[in-house]
Amino acid sequence: MRGYNKLLGVVPQLSSSIVGLNITSRTLTCSWIEVSNKKNDFPYELKAYKHILFEVHQKTSLTIYNPTRLKSLISTFLDLHDLHDACIVVALSGDGLNEKQIMLTRPTADLKQVEGPEPLLWHYYCLQENSPTNQTPWYSCGMRRELLFQYQLLAIMSGINLIQITTPTMALLKAYKFLKGRGKEQHNKTNIVEYLNLNGHLRIKSPNDHAAVVESFGLFLLGKQIHEEH
Secondary structure, eight states, rough: OOHHHHHHHOOSOOOSOOOEEEEEEEEEEEEEEEEEEESSSSSSSEEEEEEOOSSSOOOTTTSSSSSHHHHHHHHHHHHHHTTTEEEEEEOSSBBBBEEEEESSSSSHHGGGGGGSSOOOEEEEEOOOOSSSSEEEEEEEEEEEHHHHHHHHHHHHHHHHEEEEEOOOOHHHHHHHHHHHHHTTTTTHHHHGTTTTTTTTTTOOOOOHHHHHHHHHHHHHHHHHHHHHHO
16 A cells, blocks of 8 residues: 555655654654565565654644654654665544554445545555455555645655555555565465564564554565656
């Protein structure tokens, strides 16, 4: 799924590097993952990682109250690793988003039924394309227009090559699809960290740490797909 990049328009890519930005009302997580050119067991490697807790946050709102500060934090990470020409994928989670999982009999005709009275921008992703039954599971996400516009302006103000705005859920689904397609192919590996060399940037000490790795890898895969398609 390309999330909201159709609304943003795809900026010509100047670099094949993919940077994931996971933004909540309380935190910013920056991750840079590349295909590994080293001769080891890891086909991918985490080149850089930074998790930042905001000093001030507004409950669970994703509204940007201090765009200058957020721009500075992102720019610092990109400057440090010379990544200002990288492709940027942003995942948002918090108030302003409406996520649903639904079962539909005729998806092409019935997708509109999940849209509520609030005027949101919606996107849909089929969770099981070859369902053995008439019911097909779908993931849907709606986003307030003014919230999307804020992040578009932030990208323009920061001068970054934003190619997608999506959700952590979509990143997790992309990572799961990757594992499902690779398990039998590569010695039944069942965990993202078996494919990704963390290079000491992040240590898995809790389920939250593991989820952060999976989400970062999913953002990388989403960005890589868009880059390859264009």
